[in-house]
Amino acid sequence: MIGSKITFFDEIDSTNTFVKTHINEIDDGELIVAFKQTAGRGRRGREWISPADTNIYATMCIKQVDSAYLCGSVIALAALETLRYFYPEGKFYIKWPNDIYCGTAKIAGMLCDGCGVREGKISAIAAGIGININFEPHDMEKIGQDAASLYALSGRKFNLKKVAKKLAFFAKQCYIMYLKDSAALRCIWEKENALIGCRIGLVKPDGQMVYGVFESIRDDGALQMRTESGMTEYFFAGDVSVNRESLSNLF
Numbered sequence: 001m002i003g004s005k006i007t008f009f010d011e012i013d014s015t016n017t018f019v020k021t022h023i024n025e026i027d028d029g030e031l032i033v034a035f036k037q038t039a040g041r042g043r044r045g046r047e048w049i050s051p052a053d054t055n056i057y058a059t060m061c062i063k064q065v066d067s068a069y070l071c072g073s074v075i076a077l078a079a080l081e082t083l084r085y086f087y088p089e090g091k092f093y094i095k096w097p098n099d100i101y102c103g104t105a106k107i108a109g110m111l112c113d114g115c116g117v118r119e120g121k122i123s124a125i126a127a128g129i130g131i132n133i134n135f136e137p138h139d140m141e142k143i144g145q146d147a148a149s150l151y152a153l154s155g156r157k158f159n160l161k162k163v164a165k166k167l168a169f170f171a172k173q174c175y176i177m178y179l180k181d182s183a184a185l186r187c188i189w190e191k192e193n194a195l196i197g198c199r200i201g202l203v204k205p206d207g208q209m210v211y212g213v214f215e216s217i218r219d220d221g222a223l224q225m226r227t228e229s230g231m232t233e234y235f236f237a238g239d240v241s242v243n244r245e246s247l248s249n250l251f
Contacts, residue, residue: 002029002175006168008161011052013039015059016113019126023115028063029175031168035160054135055149056164059128060171061115064179069221071125072098072112073189074178078171079108079129080192085166087154093194096214096223096240100131105148107132131167133158190217195242200225203239214240 005027012018012034019032026032036052060078062071076094083092083100095101100108108131115124132140134157135149150158177185190196200214202225212227222234 002172002179004168004172005030006164007032008164009034011036011038012057013037014128015057016111016126016128019059019061019128020113020115023061023063023124023126026061028061029172030061031058031164031171032061033058033164033167051135051139053160054139055133056129056131056160056167058131058164058167059126060175062125062127062175063123065122065125066178066182067186067221068112068114068122068125070178070182070186070189071127072110073185074174075112075127075129075171076100076110077174077185077189077192078167079110079131081170081174082163082167083107083131083150085170086158086163087150090153094189094192095195096193096217097221097237102148102153105146107148107150107153129167131163133160133163186219193217195240198242201241202235203241204235205237210235 007030014037015032015034017039019026034057037057060075062074065071079100080092080094083090090102092100092102098110099106108129111128113126114122115126117123132147132149134151135147137152140147140149140152174185195214196216198214199212202210204210210225210227210233212225215224215226218224218234222236225233225235227233
C-alpha cells in the first residue's frame with residue numbers, strides 16, 4: 001500500500017538529506033516538503049537557491065526500486081502535472097535529464113539520491129524536486145540563468161501548501177503506475193521530453209561539448225544522440241542546451 005503522507009517543515013537543511021538520514025522512519029511514498037532549505041543541492045553539487053516561503057522543495061521516499069532512473073520520472077511527471085493543473089496555459093516539458101522548462105526558461109529541477117544498497121541493488125530512492133512557485137522576476141535574476149516561476153508566468157500568487165498537496169496526489173498516482181506498469185510510465189516520460197528530434201549541444205561531465213540530434217532515450221535512461229560525425233552515442237549525464245530559435249519553433 002502506497003501512503004499519501006506529507007510532512008511539512010518551515011525550514012530544513014535539505015529534504016533529500018532528511019529522507020536519506022531518516023529512511024527507516026519514513027513511509028514508502030511519503031513526501032517531505034520544506035518552505036526553506038539552508039543547504040539545498042542541485043546536480044553535481046550545485047547550490048539550489050531556496051528562499052523562505054517562496055517555492056516548494058520536496059522529496060518523495062521511494063522504497064520499491066526496480067529502475068532507479070524511473071524513480072526520477074515519478075517525481076518529474078508529478079511536478080509536470082502539478083504545474084499544468086495550476087497553470088494550464090503553460091507550455092511545460094521535461095528537459096533531459098532532470099529539469100522542467102516552460103518555453104526557454106527552467107521552472108523546476110530534480111535530484112535523486114540512493115538511500116542504501118540491498119543485495120547489490122539500490123534499496124530506496126530520495127526523489128527530490130525544487131519548483132519555482134512564487135519567485136519574483138527580480139529574485140530569479142540572481143540565479144544567473146533563464147528561470148520561470150508560476151507567479152512570473154501567471155501574475156498570481158499561489159498557496160504553497162495547496163500546491164504541495166496536489167504534488168503529493170500526482171506523485172502517488174505516478175508511483176502506482178511505476179509499480180503496476182513501468183513501461184507505460186517510461187513511455188509517458190519519454191513523450192514529455194520535448195527536445196527529442198532537436199539538434200542539441202551536450203556538455204559532458206568532463207566539460208567536453210558534443211553536438212548532434214537527440215534521437216531517443218534508451219530503456220536505461222541514456223540519451224541517444226546522432227552526433228555531427230554520424231556516430232550514435234549514448235550519454236547518462238550532461239547538460240543539454242538548445243538555441244532559443246529552436247525552442248521557439250517547438251511551441
